[in-house]
Amino acid sequence: MAENINIGQYNIPTFLNSTTKIVASTAILYFLISKLSLFIFVTEINILPFFPAIGFAIATTLLLGRKVILGVAIGCLLFSISLYLSDFQNATTFKELIKPLALCIVRPIIASINVFLVSYLTKLWCKNKYPFDNEKNVIFFALASLLGTFVSVSTGFITLTIIPYFSLDNFILIWSNKLRGNVLGAIIFTPFVLSWLLRTKEFTGWSAVKKMEAFILIIFTLFTTIYIFETHANNESILFFFLIWAACRFGMKIITLVSLVITIISIYCTSHQMCGFTFIGWNKDFFMLQLFLFVNMVSVLFLKSILEQKENEENKLKITEQDLDLEKNILKATVESPKEVSIFSLNTNLNYLSFNSAHSKYMKNEYGVEIKIGDNHIDLIPRRSRKEEIISIFNNVLKGNTYSAEEKDSTGAYWNVAKSPIKNEEGKIIGATTIVTNVTELKLKEMQLEKNNISLNQRIKELRCLYDISEIISNKALSKPKKLEASVQIIPKALQFPEIANCRIQMCEEEFFSANYQQNDWTLKQNIFVNGEEYGFIEIGYYNAKELKKETIFLEEEIKLLEALSDILSRSMERKLAKEKLLKSEETYRILFENVQDVFFKTSIRTGEILDVSPSCSTFNGITREELIGQSMSIIYSDKNQMQLMLQKIITEQKVIDHNNEITINGKLFYVSINAKIIFDSNGEPEFAIGSFRNITERRLMEEKLKISEAKFRSIFENFEDVYFRTTMDGTVLDVSPSFEKNFHKPCSFALDNSVFDLYYDNQDRESLLQKLKKDGQVRDCDIRFRDGNEKILFFSVNARLIYDENGEPIYIEKSMRNVNDRIAFQKELLTKNRQLEFQNTELEQFAYIASHDLQEPLITVIHCIQMLQEELNENLDEDQKQYLQFINSSTARMQLLVKGLLDYSRIGKERKNNCIDCNEIVANVLTDMDVILKKSNAFIECENLPVIEGYTTEIRQLFQNIISNANKYQKKDRQPKIKIAAVKEENNWLFSIQDNGIGIEEQDKDKIFVIFKRLHNHNEYQGIGIGLSLCKKIVEHHNGKIWVESNYNKGSTFKWTLPVELN
Structure with a gap:
């Protein structure tokens, strides 16, 4: 039995989480238990030989605290009222009323004091809430029950003696029966409640035989008790045998249940044999029965505590012997352990108690530390995550559990780790021992064997898959989509988990899926390349496979299979595409030959005969192929020497590109660009010239126009008013327009190869311009001040942009600058006029304000005068005069509003x-x-x-x-x-x-x-x-x-x- 029983070890209902609920529940249960006690109530003398409600109240007070006592008092009051209800109803005088009223008041007082004293003394002497864990506490609980009940009952009955009109007949008799009933309720029902609420493993692991034995014990106890007390057999001592049986074979739950059965049946039979009247000697019989039950219960509790204590000591001795053997084995293993076994022991603070050389070497290799006795094992581990894991494991071991696991270190070695607690002679855990065995060689062999088996089986499936797909691909009767559709259904069967595997193939815009395809947890993808370009992909995957590890989900054989399948599909597509490409190339060449704008030709080098020419020759003045084929090339050359020079160039250089010639077709001159090369015969002699010529007549004309345009641009450049600069990023002038001389009064040679920065009037303007250029890449209409040759300030509107190299780096700055001196002067003049206008507007607003303000006074005067006229002459005025005054009044009021509006307008x-x-x-x-x-x-x-x-x-x-x-x-x-x-x-x-x-x-x-x-x-x-x-x-x-x-x-x-x- 545990030494420190607390409320956490009892099955307390969770809804009892407030004082109100505890008090109410206690009152209700106390009342119900008390009412049930009436079945063994002796009506003639109104006594309860066994009052279990007191035992219930003591047990709940031990568990839930003194707040229960209020519920006990309420429950006892309700029970007392129900007990004496007929006395209250039959009372006709105050004297007749005083007796039940006094009893209803005194009984809750007796119960409250009784419960308080017994629970208080039990906690004081036993030091815990379960007073049945050893023989000393059993005696203390019995004494507490006797003393607490004696004091509470005596206090209650002394209180009754001072109440007037209360009869004290049979005072000692009633007092003694009340005392004995409460003591018996405490000594029998309190252990019953506490033991059945206590969380134990009493019924755990019972065999069918043991369950049958418990059932037989209860049945025998029930019928034997009935027989003894119904037949007056006078052999009550036999019942003690059943209590001893329960104590030796079962736990406290069965013991208290057997004791409660004996108590209830014996008291019930004894009380109901009186047949409603009291016989001589009844008090002696009840006393002997109560004494018998009290001694039996105390004895069996005492016996059970001795047996449990003996069993606990035997268990401790057995555990101590096991721990001693373990420590001997550890010590022996520590001294004689091989190099592959690391052994160390830690105390509860995880400090080293002992370790062998293998562990010392492991700590140095793994963490780079030298260890000694007393070092903290956790402090030597640098990784925080590893620390937390080790602390968690050791905390679990220090609770009395063992730990065994297989771990892999940073070097790839496998270790079998076993941890167990170390206990002292008293059974207290004082540390933990760890034995680490190197199982790398065994583990690697197991892994290799498993890998070989998997690889062999996988290889068989792969070969079958490759064979089937090769047969499908080589089947010319199937179209490409049919081949891919058939292949995608076969591939999942070759994987290691075919039941959850699926496949997807994508070729260009088409996709093919296996029958069971769905969203995958793991996928493996291999691109399909055709002629070096990505053409699609093949993807395999597993669904419903989240529990599988990533590193083992796809075998090396599966990866190779995917590569082989990709290669098969790639070569198949390459062959198909090559065939299609050849056909397409022939078609393209035919279309190109027939429709291209350039003219393809084939000419004999030896004879100069035109052997073939494309239909596009008709673009040259309408001449047809038939007119050219078989003719000499001289037919299109007006100058024979030019033809010979062209052929000689082709023969000499074997290839000509963009060679310009003039040809004449049907009397019209064309400029052409010829690309041609030599085809040699089997002897290495030039045989044919093949190539094309393009009509560049328009291009030649454009080039002539371009030359004219360049000359025109040069003329504009040299004569336009704006100044053009091209400089390096550091300001060195590379080019400048002639207009520089006119604007800066210096020759262009002054600026070339010098820094343009020297021309700026203010360096701040220069830096501002450069920063904006670097930020935006260009600047538009930025006014900058410069100095001319006479040190005068010039204002220019600058447009500039950065010129970048092929790497995107700025290399030049181009600027065009327009002289805006006249504009600046005009702006200054405009600013002056604006200021004058603002001043005039201010004066006008002041005038409007003053005018409108001054107009208010005469208007107010007019309004007052009209009002006075209306008041003084109202009766003497006719309707027309009144109307005239009304018109004047409304007009002046409107005028006043106009003036006020004008005043508000001027204030804006x-x-x-x-x-x-x-x-x-x-x-x-x-x-x-x-x-x-x-x-x-x-x-x-x-x-x-x-x-x-x-x-x-x-x-x-x-x-x-x-x-x-x-x-x-x-x-x-x-x-x-x-x-x-x-x-x-x-x-x-x-x-x-x-x-x-x-x-x-x-x-x-x-x-x-x-x-x-x-x-x-x-x-x-x-x-x-x-x-x-x-x-x-x-x-x-x-x-x-x-x-x-x-x-x-x-x-x-x-x-x-x-x-x-x-x-x-």
């Missing part, structure tokens, strides 16, 4: 500080301001996610407010306004759009709407002064943007504008 662009603007927030604020108007028109607003831009907050808000307001205003009365606000990014700009379903704008009015104070509708139809969109236009242009409208008349408009991502 005055905001100096730009900010990061969240357009979503701007639109939300605008919609909040317009909430009343929008609700009135029942407008539907759809706004997509808008960007954050740089700009001027006030102006952007005014822009959105004006366009949204117009979209809501210019609507048909019977239509719900629908407004959609969106933005998308286009390169470096944001494109905003506000779309409505309003009245739209006619095509001819699209440009008018952005004109200040321009209105398209009268005031009665749509109110406004005609300045909103002109303000929007100015705001967008102030932000470097553009605004426009897209509209369908009577369907709606979309106002679009662009704003830059970054306001520069």
Whole structure:
């Protein structure tokens, strides 16, 4: 039995993971066990000779802790109420009620104290939760049960003595029976619960005979107990034999089960023989029975603990003897071990206890370290992954397990590794021993034998496969696809795992698959080459083979087979293609001969006779083959000497390429390029000249034109105004146009072979130009300053590019430079005028602001005067006068709006500080301001996610407010306004759009709407002064943007504008 039993060694239900569940479960089980106890309840005197609920409560408290006691108290209270329920119902006076009430209160107190004291004393004296592992703990548990029960029952009954109206008749009798019932419940039922919850291997490995023996023991115990107590045989001592039988042959589960059977039957028979009345001497009989059961249980527990302790000692002695023999063998092996056996021992910290010379040599060869006693084995191993593997293995061995495996080291040697724990005399593991045996020679022989067998079998299949495929390939009756289709079905049968093998062949665009082809886990592929070029491939593979190792999945024989099959298919295709190529070549030559533009000819060297000529001769002024064949070559040469010179050149050089001649056919002159060579007879004498001539008349004419063009280009080069340079990468001038002299006032010889860098006015310009050239390869319209011969500054617009060699490396720089002094001067003049214009615009804006601001005061005066006239003369005015005043009032109000609009217009662009603007927030604020108007028109607003831009907050808000307001205003009365606000990014700009379903704008009015104070509708139809969109236009242009409208008349408009991502 283990010394330190903990809760992890008990089968505790997993749902008992909280105090609430533990208390509730304990209360329910306590109540149910108590109710079951009523079957052996003596009703006449209301006593329980055996109360197993106390034993259950003690066991659960030992396992789950003191939180169980609350559940015990609740369960006992419920049981007490159910027990005395009739007394509560029949009570008519307080005095009659006090007795059951007092018992219902005292019984949970007795049970709680009893459980607490017994469990506490057991843990205190036994030091663990299973007090039956040795004879001393059995005695301690029995004493704890007696003492705890005595104190708890005495405490409860003393409490009853102080309760008024409570009868103390038979006090000692009831007290003693309560005490004995609880003690018997603790000493019998507590071992039963603990032993059956304890995880043991008591029933593991039982034979059929042992199972039958356990069954017979329980049946004999059952019937013997019934016989003894039903027939008053007075030979109860025989039951002790069954307990001894159980203790000697079985474990605690069977012992406690037998004891519980005897207890229940004996008490049941004894109590029910009273027939509902109490006979004289019943208390003595129960006491003797309880004493008999108590002594039996304690005795058998004591006996079992002695037997188990003896068995444990014998096992320890046996293990110690085995370990001693092992250590002797290890010591002997260490001293006498051969060189192939490496032996070493480590302690629990993996430090060396001993090792032989073979292991020392192995550690030096494998890891390059010298070892000594006390060194840590893990610290000597450099590879982290290897360390973790060794630590894991040793930790498993130090738990008492053995380890055996075959390993391969870095040199290719195979070792048989065996590890086992080392134990001291007390059976405690103090280290581990490792024996490593070199089995390389045996392993290699086994591997070679296996390889030879596999190779032989594979070779037979390969030869059969090659023979079958050769027969298929040589079968001329089969087409190429049929041959490949048949071959792909045969190949998988020649592989080492034909049941999971498949094959695929691809030739050009066609693919052929074996019948069982599917996605492979492993594949091997061999390309098929035809005449040195890849023509296709043949692929073999295995599916459902993930467990196979990569290094053994394809044998060397399979690789060679694949190569042989590829060679067979390659040679077959080469023969087929060669035949097809020959036929195609003949056809091609025939087509070429009949259709090529060049004229093929064959001429006799000796006679000069034209023996053959291609039909393309008709391109030469319509002459036919029939007219030329059999004629002398002189027929096409007007100059005979030229013909002789050409033939002599062919004979001398044996081959001529691009030899230019003039021929005349039917009176027309042609320039031709002749390619020809000599064919010798069997004696090595020139016999024929064969070749072709091409009409190059057009080319000759083009060459003449090219010469004229080059002369023209040279003239332009020498006379054009721009300056041309060609320099090396370090600036040395290789070529320069004559215009250099005119622009730089220096001769061209000054620049040639010198550095062009000397002409730059500013070295920074030069470096900037070179960096851009190296980055982009070219530069266009780059303004650079130079110095002329008089040290004056010249401005040139430079276009330059890099010239690269065949390796892609820059070798030259070509530049063309145009004198832009006049343009620079004009730009300076334009800049001055722009500044003047900006100043005038500023003055104009100030004037507009002042004018509009100053106009406000008289307008306000007029409005006030009209209001005063209306108030003072209202009753004295007739309708026409009131109408006149109303016209004046509305006109001045409109004038005030115009002045305010003019003032707002003049303020656009005055905001100096730009900010990061969240357009979503701007639109939300605008919609909040317009909430009343929008609700009135029942407008539907759809706004997509808008960007954050740089700009001027006030102006952007005014822009959105004006366009949204117009979209809501210019609507048909019977239509719900629908407004959609969106933005998308286009390169470096944001494109905003506000779309409505309003009245739209006619095509001819699209440009008018952005004109200040321009209105398209009268005031009665749509109110406004005609300045909103002109303000929007100015705001967008102030932000470097553009605004426009897209509209369908009577369907709606979309106002679009662009704003830059970054306001520069």
